[in-house]
Amino acid sequence: MNFLLINFFLISLLLVTTFFIFKTTSLISVVALTGAFTLLCSAIYVNLDAVDVAFTEAAVGSGISTILMVMAAAKLPEGKKNKLINLFPSIILAVSISLILIIIIANLPLLGDPNAPIHLHVVPEYLKESKDFFHIPNVVTNILASYRGFDTLGETIVIFTAGLGVIALLTSNTLNRKTNFKKNNKKNER
């Protein structure tokens, strides 16, 4: 019962936050509200006993990405307010997507159902053998780093590549800044 009440409370807060994200026109408040949104999401994950996911969501979603969004918002030209455009197409899109999602949700297995397909494939094996074999209590770590080592390697490379891409796009001149400076100075002297 407590579980349900907390979940209900968090999800209604989520709805309120979403409404205000939709309603505000100031960019910086949208960023702040998005941070609040992901923090609420991580609270919901804690309520669902998915502590690792919640931790990641809190650190990455509401921590770093909010900072990056603030930085990006600070770089945008001032004075331009986000005007409300014609909402009709987006409302139709939103309604149809939510209808599809509701239909899908009706076909999902119940929350915590032990006979759900995802709990029958390899999960019982992992849960059973990992503690005796690894002597590491956190099964999530075992799955992430050992059973699914290739996936995690791929994820790390994805993050690395994303970093490389951003560096290549945004800071093409930072390394040459000093040399350019010297060159320009020489040109000016001439």
Place this chain on the structure above:
Amino acid sequence: MRDKISSSPVLSVVSKILFAPIIIFGLYVQFHGDYGPGGGFQAGVIVAAAFILYSMIFGLSKGETLVPIMINRYLMCVGVLLYAGVGIVSILLDGMYLDYNVLSSDPSTGQHIGIILVELGVGMTVATVMIALYHSFASFGEINE
């Protein structure tokens, strides 16, 4: 933007006090990931947050002296190479790629070593990529003068 140092003493004092505990918490999350929630990804982000806080409060130039851009970029690569290198080492020790069992005479200890090294690689890459992202965003649009 670059050298805009926060004028508020509250911010600078609080960020100076918080810097070390944030990094220690990051290390705790990194190495306690085997026993509780956490691991490389989260730890990397937390450690990066400390450095980002520092360069937010004291200006980008000071942040750059703390973590030079080039060293940051090298560490990005070192993280990925550490992860991939563990796989190569396990091939050299007659195992399969990323098969940590062969890293030690006892398979269980081998798994421990492998998981810790791999998580360290992930943490290193994530932390340095986040710092690099912040630096790129913050220094974007600067006039080269």
